[in-house]
Amino acid sequence: MPKAEISNRIRRLRFDHGEMTQEELANRVGCTRQTIIAVEAGKYVPSLSLAFQIAKVFRAPVEDVFQYEE
């Protein structure tokens, strides 16, 4: 099975949503700021539930926030 990478546009989307801070996003989706930092940096792949919650905050489909790359 080829190794897949999950990239994301969270940093861009935060900027587009009134320069939302990582802490604010973390509080809105119910995780720690450190987890948002790790997800943004591509060091941690969030669960489906967290991915959908993040997408919901940005009012965007989940595939607009996270991209699957083989």
Place this chain on the structure above:
Amino acid sequence: MTPLQKRAWLGLGVGVGMSLAILAVFIARGVTSFDDDLVLRAIAYVLCVGGLLVYGVTLRIKRRQPGRSEVLIDERDKEIVRKATMAQLWAVLLSLFIWAIALTEVYWGQKSIPIIYAYLIAISGLIVNILAQAIGILIGYRRTR
């Protein structure tokens, strides 16, 4: 630093502290005097029970602070703990096997093992457990930082 990371550093401190304490006690009083030395036995009991209590207290982390929206523990922390638990399990199993093989080889001729080793195995199991969990958590954070 997340509360779990703080706990891991505390665990590391407690583990190292307990190791040094037990070493100091047995170096000062001698391992072979355990059968006759009531003070040494009392210290061994205190280290066992006290260590377990400290470990139990460090395991308690609240998900949220009362009255605050800030989350203290989330799915990434739980994933890191899950992986650290596997490291913990293997480390404790490995330590038990090392004790079993070492004691069997050393005391094979006597066909009996001094009773002190029951306490040393218990205390070392606790220390290995605390250290492996702490190190596992810290490595987990380092990898997903």
